[in-house]
Amino acid sequence: MARTRIALVGIGKIALDQHVPALNASPDWELAATISRSGKVDGIPSYTDFATFLTERPDIPAVSLCMPPVPRYAYAEAALNAGRHVMLEKPPGATLAEVHALQALAKSRGLTLYATWHSRxxxxxxxxxxxxxxxxxxxxxxxxxxxxxxxxxxxxxxxxxxxxxxxxxxxxxxxxxxxxxxxxxxxxxxxxxxxxxxxxxxxxxxxxxxxxxxxxxxxxxxxxxxxxxxxxxxxxxxxxxxxxxxxxxxxxxxxxxxIMGEHPALYARMATLVAQGHSDVDLAPMVHVxxxxxxxxxxxxxxxxx
Structure with missing residues (x-):
């Protein structure tokens, strides 16, 4: 069974240590592109501009955002507006309100939004x-x-x-x-x-x-x-x-x-959500913060x- 293409946005330490190995081992996902100002993954097409990626790669239906929380909203909003499913590294955003806005946008577009908590x-x-x-x-x-x-x-x-x-x-x-x-x-x-x-x-x-x-x-x-x-x-x-x-x-x-089983489990959960047409956005940890x-x-x- 063919794996679904996914793009990874933000190629830093966590992405390289956890997300890339998890995707390489995943039976559900194929890492098909990366977007980063400087980081790359050997053998994977890379982009430095997210808008260019969205325009040139309509064949990739999902993105995983692994970047600091402050710029994340703009990327998630752009991805959802472009018809892509979105997976968010923790914390899901810089504010509660912006994550609520993304949740509403995903629902209106019939797309999956997954706010991950890897420690769970x-x-x-x-x-x-x-x-x-x-x-x-x-x-x-x-x-x-x-x-x-x-x-x-x-x-x-x-x-x-x-x-x-x-x-x-x-x-x-x-x-x-x-x-x-x-x-x-x-x-x-x-x-x-x-x-x-x-x-x-x-x-x-x-x-x-x-x-x-x-x-x-x-x-x-x-x-x-x-x-x-x-x-x-x-x-x-x-x-x-x-x-x-x-x-x-x-x-x-x-x-x-x-700790190496946490991110593979996240991507398995993301695959299930996309297949079922569901989202998972639990903000309880962020409320406490x-x-x-x-x-x-x-x-x-x-x-x-x-």
């Missing part, structure tokens, strides 16, 4: 959700600490307006939290740390209803920490390695210690440079 595809997230389904959550905590110098070397856009700062990785944790908890929670308090020379936070401490809390920090050195613990009336759950390893009461329960930036107490810290 981690190996242990589905088993964690199933285990929690019939339990009462008494307490939950997220510890999400990583080194921005390692994951976004020299990428100043993450500290510019719309870049989200520490919420760029933190929203991954929130995407898992909103997926696995049996009941929704809402933010009640936040403390955000802004370097004196930056426009977005480098650390955040969040408090939610339901005795749920989170600690995000982008200054971690050495081993990185991506953990979620949930204490229930029937035991304790721990998700580690960004949702890929599940422990119950301190013992291994499910998962694999790798917006609430934190609205409600959060701002604390200025020392300058931060890569």
């Amino acid at each position: 595809m981690a190996h242990a997230v589905a088993p964690a959700k199933a285990w929690l389904a019939d339990k009462t959550v008494q307490k939950a905590h997220i510890t999400w600490r990583e080194d921005v110098r390692k994951w976004h070397p020299g990428q100043d856009w993450v500290f510019q307006p719309g870049g989200m700062g520490v919420f760029d990785p933190g929203i991954n944790a929130l995407s898992i939290l909103t997926e696995i908890l049996p009941q929704p929670v809402h933010l009640t308090k936040a403390l955000l740390e802004f370097p004196e020379n930056r426009q977005t936070p480098i650390a955040a401490q969040l408090t939610f209803s339901g005795n749920v809390s989170a600690d995000f920090d982008w200054r971690q050195e050495g081993p990185q920490t991506w953990d979620i613990t949930v204490i229930t009336d029937k035991g304790e759950l721990a998700l580690r390695m960004g949702g890929n390893v599940l422990e119950i009461d301190g013992k291994p329960f499910a998962g694999e210690n790798t 917006a609430d934190a930036l609205t409600l959060g107490e701002r604390r200025i810290t020392g300058a931060f440079d890569f």
Whole structure:
């Protein structure tokens, strides 16, 4: 069965590390073009101008946007207006309103819009959700600490307006939290740390209803920490390695210690959505970030440079 052609927009570290390998291995998709100001994929036709791509390649019915959130809306809007299905890397946009607008546009055009959350595809997230389904959550905590110098070397856009700062990785944790908890929670308090020379936070401490809390920090050195613990009336759950390893009461329960299955699962989901004529746009993780930036107490810290 022939694979469907797809174009990848934005050829940076995440695209090369995750999206390209996932597409190369996909039984559903053929990477048929790339669009980037500088990046390329060997053997794949490349474009530097998106409008030119849309005009010259009507044979490619879908695009995957892997670029910073601020410019993403214009590309998604152009793609939908050109009749292409659109897959959005997380976060789906710079604002909630623009994603709502894209959702309405996709619906009016009869096209698929998929706002992806790759961490929800981690190996242990589905088993964690199933285990929690019939339990009462008494307490939950997220510890999400990583080194921005390692994951976004020299990428100043993450500290510019719309870049989200520490919420760029933190929203991954929130995407898992909103997926696995049996009941929704809402933010009640936040403390955000802004370097004196930056426009977005480098650390955040969040408090939610339901005795749920989170600690995000982008200054971690050495081993990185991506953990979620949930204490229930029937035991304790721990998700580690960004949702890929599940422990119950301190013992291994499910998962694999790798993140390489997340993006293949996203593209499989995109193929299903297109085949069914559906969209998938869940903004719950982004709502929590917006609430934190609205409600959060701002604390200025020392300058931060890569």
